[in-house]
């Protein structure tokens with residue numbers, strides 16, 4: 001566990017920051033060990049950890065299901081959420097600044113959550129997703145209320161499936177969307193923008209809106225764990 005905190009501290013955060021500025025996403029390979037990814041998959045079958053289950057097709061979100069954790073989060077997730085946040089707050093603050101959005105994010109997750117609570121958002125947006133054959137997640141953004149943090153994380157919990165690529169689209173004003181397709185390995189952590197990234201142009205920076213989703217799983221079962229830093233209203 002401490003060891004995981006050290007692994008997070010040892011990530012090359014200046015490289016991650018540069019990737020986020022350039023591409024709106026950054027892959028951190030092999031953050032989690034197999035014992036940790038299988039512990040996280042096992043949580044899915046322990047209902048006491050969860051506050052809500054969503055059957056995706058009922059909402060036309062795709063095909064599959066996910067469950068939102070309830071507080072208190074398992075220590076491993078609290079640890080990742082808190083420690084990764086502190087490295088991402090400066091990236092988010094740079095983005096707001098260059099885009100001239102009057103918003104700055106506090107240095108700690110606890111302070112962000114005080115802002116969420118004041119806005120009536122006090123439930124964790126941390127979830128495990130499970131997809132079977134044909135499972136997919138349609139393109140979306142994870143905004144859960146007025147207070148939002150513009151970066152989020154997915155942890156990939158297995159790799160014994162085919163298809164199920166992680167897809168990001170970047171929309172440029174007056175142009176078609178650019179697509180990035182990733183096939184991360186079990187234990188990888190992906191950091192990506194929740195709604196937009198700044199892009200430099202001759203006239204300064206503009207917002208390129210981004211969405212994410214998952215392509216169809218062709219065989220096997222796919223598990224992923226999403227960490228959204230702001231809290232949700234429902």
Ligand SMILES: O=C(O)CCC(=O)C(=O)O
Nearest residue numbers: 129142154214224225226
């Ligand atoms: O299953 C995935 O990889 C995507 C999950 C997702 O949409 C999220 O965590 O926000």
Ligand SMILES: [Fe+2]
Nearest residue numbers: 140141142212
């Ligand atoms: Fe999502």
